[in-house]
Amino acid sequence: MIRYNSKEDETFSLNHPELTSYLYFPLANENGVMSSVTPNLSGDSKISQNAFLMPPVSSENLHNDKSSRNFWVRINGSSFWSATGKSSKAQSELFTDEKEATALEAGFMYHKLTRVSKLGLTSEIMSFVPSSGEMVEITGITLKNTTEKPMTIELVSAIPVFGRSADNIRDHRHVTSLLNRIETTEYGVTVKPTMSFDERGHHQNTQVYGVFGGREDEKPRGFIPTVEEFIGEGGSLENPGILGDQSMTLLGAGETAEGYEALGGIVFNVRILKPGESIFYTFILGYGENKEDLEKTAVRFMNRKMFDQSLEETRNCWREKVNITYATGDDVFNHWMKWVSFQPFLRRIYGCSFLPHHDYGKGGRGWRDLWQDCLALLIMDPKDVRKMLLDNYGGVRIDGTNATIIGFSPGEFIADRNNITRVWMDHGMWPFLTTSLYIQQTGDLDILTEETTYFHDMQISRGEEKDLRWNPINRNRLMDQTGQPYRGSVLEHILIEHLTAFYDVGEHGHMRLRGADWNDALDMARENGESVAFTSMYAYNMEEIAELLKALKSKGTDEVLLHKGLLLLLKDGERNPSFKKKLLKDYCMAEFTGEKISFDIEEIINSLESKAAELKENIRKNEWIECESGLSWYNGYYDNSGNKVEGDFLSGKRMMLTSQVFTVMSHTADGEELTKIIKAADELLYDASIGGYKLNTNFNEVKMDLGRMFGFAYGHKENGAVFSHMAVMYGYALYKRGKSEEAFKVISSLYSHCSDFEKSRIYPGIPEYIDAKGRGLYHYLTGSASWMLLTVITQMFGVSGKMGDLSFRPQLLREQFGRDHKIHLDFPFYDRKLKLTYVNESMLEAGSYKITKISIDDEPYINGTSVDLIRKEDILRLDPDKEHHIVVELS
Numbered sequence: 001m002i003r004y005n006s007k008e009d010e011t012f013s014l015n016h017p018e019l020t021s022y023l024y025f026p027l028a029n030e031n032g033v034m035s036s037v038t039p040n041l042s043g044d045s046k047i048s049q050n051a052f053l054m055p056p057v058s059s060e061n062l063h064n065d066k067s068s069r070n071f072w073v074r075i076n077g078s079s080f081w082s083a084t085g086k087s088s089k090a091q092s093e094l095f096t097d098e099k100e101a102t103a104l105e106a107g108f109m110y111h112k113l114t115r116v117s118k119l120g121l122t123s124e125i126m127s128f129v130p131s132s133g134e135m136v137e138i139t140g141i142t143l144k145n146t147t148e149k150p151m152t153i154e155l156v157s158a159i160p161v162f163g164r165s166a167d168n169i170r171d172h173r174h175v176t177s178l179l180n181r182i183e184t185t186e187y188g189v190t191v192k193p194t195m196s197f198d199e200r201g202h203h204q205n206t207q208v209y210g211v212f213g214g215r216e217d218e219k220p221r222g223f224i225p226t227v228e229e230f231i232g233e234g235g236s237l238e239n240p241g242i243l244g245d246q247s248m249t250l251l252g253a254g255e256t257a258e259g260y261e262a263l264g265g266i267v268f269n270v271r272i273l274k275p276g277e278s279i280f281y282t283f284i285l286g287y288g289e290n291k292e293d294l295e296k297t298a299v300r301f302m303n304r305k306m307f308d309q310s311l312e313e314t315r316n317c318w319r320e321k322v323n324i325t326y327a328t329g330d331d332v333f334n335h336w337m338k339w340v341s342f343q344p345f346l347r348r349i350y351g352c353s354f355l356p357h358h359d360y361g362k363g364g365r366g367w368r369d370l371w372q373d374c375l376a377l378l379i380m381d382p383k384d385v386r387k388m389l390l391d392n393y394g395g396v397r398i399d400g401t402n403a404t405i406i407g408f409s410p411g412e413f414i415a416d417r418n419n420i421t422r423v424w425m426d427h428g429m430w431p432f433l434t435t436s437l438y439i440q441q442t443g444d445l446d447i448l449t450e451e452t453t454y455f456h457d458m459q460i461s462r463g464e465e466k467d468l469r470w471n472p473i474n475r476n477r478l479m480d481q482t483g484q485p486y487r488g489s490v491l492e493h494i495l496i497e498h499l500t501a502f503y504d505v506g507e508h509g510h511m512r513l514r515g516a517d518w519n520d521a522l523d524m525a526r527e528n529g530e531s532v533a534f535t536s537m538y539a540y541n542m543e544e545i546a547e548l549l550k551a552l553k554s555k556g557t558d559e560v561l562l563h564k565g566l567l568l569l570l571k572d573g574e575r576n577p578s579f580k581k582k583l584l585k586d587y588c589m590a591e592f593t594g595e596k597i598s599f600d601i602e603e604i605i606n607s608l609e610s611k612a613a614e615l616k617e618n619i620r621k622n623e624w625i626e627c628e629s630g631l632s633w634y635n636g637y638y639d640n641s642g643n644k645v646e647g648d649f650l651s652g653k654r655m656m657l658t659s660q661v662f663t664v665m666s667h668t669a670d671g672e673e674l675t676k677i678i679k680a681a682d683e684l685l686y687d688a689s690i691g692g693y694k695l696n697t698n699f700n701e702v703k704m705d706l707g708r709m710f711g712f713a714y715g716h717k718e719n720g721a722v723f724s725h726m727a728v729m730y731g732y733a734l735y736k737r738g739k740s741e742e743a744f745k746v747i748s749s750l751y752s753h754c755s756d757f758e759k760s761r762i763y764p765g766i767p768e769y770i771d772a773k774g775r776g777l778y779h780y781l782t783g784s785a786s787w788m789l790l791t792v793i794t795q796m797f798g799v800s801g802k803m804g805d806l807s808f809r810p811q812l813l814r815e816q817f818g819r820d821h822k823i824h825l826d827f828p829f830y831d832r833k834l835k836l837t838y839v840n841e842s843m844l845e846a847g848s849y850k851i852t853k854i855s856i857d858d859e860p861y862i863n864g865t866s867v868d869l870i871r872k873e874d875i876l877r878l879d880p881d882k883e884h885h886i887v888v889e890l891s
C-alpha cells in the first residue's frame with residue numbers, strides 16, 4: 001500500500017515495490033536529462049532520441065532486460081550481493097527471504113530505495129537529477145553494517161553505457177558498438193563514439209557519456225569498462241563472471257578500450273565497517289562535450305555536502321513549482337492531486353516519448369500537448385504564457401491546419417514526425433480553448449489583435465495538395481508578396497482555423513474526420529468519415545469567439561484588419577456540402593499575397609453565430625439516437641462507408657463517450673438530452689471496478705472503415721479503456737453544465753481507482769488509461785493531468801478568472817468538506833500567493849449554497865457589483881511577498 005509520509009508534502013512510501021511489475025518513476029530536469037527508474041533501478045537515461053546513456057527500454061524490458069544500474073557489494077569476502085536486487089540469486093530468494101526487505105520512498109524527482117541483506121548490510125540508494133541543470137543523474141549509496149561485528153565490504157558498480165541513438169537498439173546494435181571509444185579516467189568510464197550512425201550520411205559524434213563513482217576522500221581502485229569482460233564467458237549482468245573471481249583484473253585510469261559495449265564498471269577498495277558504521281558513495285551518469293569537464297562536474301557531487309545540498313535544492317525547487325495545495329476532507333485526494341499537478345511539468349520535459357510505456361516518437365511534442373500544457377501553466381506559472389501562445393500560433397498554416405510536432409525551441413515546428421501528410425480535424429479547435437481561458441484568467445483581450453507568423457511547408461490545401469514552389473530557405477514561414485514573413489493577428493489565426501473547418505464537411509454536413517480527431521486511433525476513415533463530436537465543439541468555439549468580439553467591440557474596436565481571403569470564408573448561406581467544399585478549395589488554392597483588408601466586427605460576429613447555429617442545428621436534428629431500450633444519446637461519427645457509427649446494432653449497442661463529452665460541453669445537448677446522456681453513459685459505459693467511464697462499448701467488429709482502435713483488444717487504450725483524458729473531460733463538461741454530483745462521480749471514480757495501488761498498480765498520479773484488468777498504463781505523460789487540474793480548480797473548486805477578475809463558483813459536494821466544514825486551496829493568481837478557504841458552516845450540498853461573504857486577510861471584501869468575485873485591481877493591490885487569506889462563506 002502507498003503511504004503518504006506527511007500531510008504537508010507529496011512524498012510517499014511503498015514496501016516491496018519490486019513485487020509489482022511495470023512500475024517506473026521519472027527523474028529529470030529542465031535542461032533535458034530524462035531518466036526512468038524502477039524498483040530495482042532498471043529503466044534508462046537519455047537526453048534525446050539520439051543520445052541514450054543507458055540502453056533504451058520499453059515496458060516489457062523492465063522485467064526482461066538484464067541491463068540496469070547495478071551496485072554489487074562483496075560482504076565479508078564471500079559472494080556478491082546486489083544492492084538493487086538485480087541478481088539472479090537475489091531474484092530467486094526474493095520471495096522466500098523475509099529479511100530481504102525492500103522499501104521505496106519517493107518525492108518529486110527523487111527516488112530512494114532501501115534494501116536489507118541477509119548478512120546485515122543495509123543499502124540506501126538515493127537517485128535524483130539535479131534541478132540546477134547539470135546534465136547528470138546522481139545516485140548516492142549509503143551502506144550500513146547493522147550487525148554487531150565488523151564487516152568488510154567491497155563495492156562494484158555495473159551500469160551499461162549504450163551511448164548512442166535509440167534507433168540502434170535493433171538497427172546495427174553490434175556495428176555501432178564498434179564506434180565506441182572507451183576510456184577510463186580517475187573516477188570513471190567515458191564513452192565517445194566516433195560517429196553517430198546514420199546510413200543516410202554518418203555524422204561525426206561530439207557527445208561524451210560517462211559513469212563516475214567516488215567518495216570525498218576516495219577514488220575507485222580500478223575499472224572494468226566493457227560488458228564482455230564483466231560478464232565473462234557464460235555469465236550475465238545478473239550473474240557476472242568477474243565477480244566470482246577473487247582477484248579481479250582491473251584497468252587503472254587512463255586506459256582505453258575500443259569497439260565494445262561499454263560498462264560503468266567501477267571497483268572500490270575493500271573497507272571495514274564497524275558495527276553500526278555506514279559509508280557513502282556517489283555515482284554519476286553524465287552527458288558532456290568533453291570528458292574533462294564532465295568528470296569535473298561529476299566530482300563536484302562526490303562532496304557529501306554538495307550532494308545533500310543539491311538533493312535538498314531539487315526537492316524544494318519542484319515543490320515550489322508545483323505551487324497548488326489542495327486541502328479537502330480527503331487527504332488521499334489532496335496528495336494525489338499534488339502528483340497530478342506535477343505531471344504537466346513531466347510532459348513538458350519528456351514530451352510523449354521517453355518513459356517506458358512511451359516507446360514511440362522521437363521527442364518533441366504534439367499539437368494538442370502543446371495547448372494542453374499551456375492550460376496547466378496558466379494556473380501554475382502564467383508569466384510566459386502570452387509569449388508561448390503567440391509562438392504556438394506560428395504553427396498554424398494559412399489553410400487552417402497546422403504543424404503537428406513542436407521542436408524544442410519556441411516557435412520551432414515540424415510537419416510530422418514520420419513525414420506523413422495528415423490532418424487531424426480537431427487540431428484547430430484546441431488553441432482557442434486555451435486562448436479563451438488565458439483571456440478569462442488575465443483579461444488580456446488585446447492578445448487577439450497581436451500579430452504572429454504562419455507555418456508554411458510543402459503541404460497545402462488541408463493536406464490535399466503539394467506546394468512545389470515551397471522554399472525551405474524561409475524556415476517554414478509563410479511569406480507575403482514582398483518576400484517578408486507574413487504576420488496576421490491571433491484573431492485571424494483563430495478565425496481561419498474555425499472557418500476552414502466549417503467548410504471542410506462530409507456528405508452529412510459535419511466536419512470531415514480526415515486523418516483522425518482527438519482519438520488518434522480513428523484513423524481509417526479519411527475519405528468519408530465525419531466527426532460530429534468535434535463539429536459541435538467548433539460550433540461552440542465560434543459562439544465563444546463571437547462573445548469575445550462583442551467584448552472587443554464594447555471596448556471601442558469596430559473594425560479589424562484581416563487577411564483578404566477571409567472575405568470568402570465569412571460568406572453566409574452556403575449549406576450544401578459540395579458547394580462548401582468548392583468554396584474551401586477556392587480559398588486554399590487562391591494565390592496568397594498577404595493583402596489585408598478591414599472587416600466590420602459586427603459582421604464577423606453575425607457570420608460566426610449563424611454558422612455555429614447551422615452546425616448545431618444539423619446535429620440536433622439528425623444525430624440524436626433513440627434506442628428501442630429507451631436509452632438515447634448523440635451519434636458522434638460517420639465511418640468511411642458513410643454510415644452512422646453509434647446506435648443499436650445487431651452486435652450490441654454502440655456508444656462513444658467522446659460524442660457525449662463534446663455535445664454536452666458545447667451545449668449542443670439541451671437539458672433534457674443531458675439527463676438522457678448521463679443515464680445512457682451510466683448504463684453502457686460505467687464500470688466502477690476499473691475507474692469509471694469507458695471510452696466506448698464493445699463494437700464486436702474490426703471496423704476497417706473507421707480506425708485502428710477496432711483492431712485493439714477491447715478494454716485497452718482507445719478501444720474501450722477508461723481513457724483518463726476523455727473521462728476527465730466528461731467530468732469537466734458535466735460541471736460546466738452544473739451537474740456537480742454527476743461530475744464528481746466521474747472524477748472520484750477515476751481518482752479512487754488510480755490512487756488505490758492494489759488496483760491500479762501505479763505510483764500516485766493519473767495514467768493515460770486504465771486497462772480491462774484495472775492497471776494504469778502510460779503513466780505520467782498524459783494530457784489528462786492538465787485537464788484534471790483545470791477541472792478540479794476551475795470547476796470543482798470553481799476558482800477561475802473572469803475577464804481578469806478572480807471569480808468563485810464552487811461545485812464542491814458536502815462530502816468533500818472536512819470535519820471543520822472547510823475546504824482550502826492554495827494557488828497563485830497574478831503572482832500573489834493566495835490561501836483560499838471555503839466555509840460551508842451548515843454543510844449544505846452543492847447547488848443549494850451560494851456565496852454570501854468574502855474576506856481578504858480578515859477584512860470583509862465588497863466590490864459593489866458581484867458577491868462572487870474579487871476584482872483584478874484589488875488582487876494587484878495585495879503584497880506579492882506575503883501570503884493572503886481569502887475566506888469565502890457559503891450558505
Ligand code: G1P
Nearest residue numbers: 368518519520725768782783784
Ligand atoms: C494520447 C495522445 C493525445 C490523443 C489521445 C487519444 O492522449 O497524447 O494526443 O488525443 O491519446 O488518442 P494522452 O496521452 O495525452 O492522454
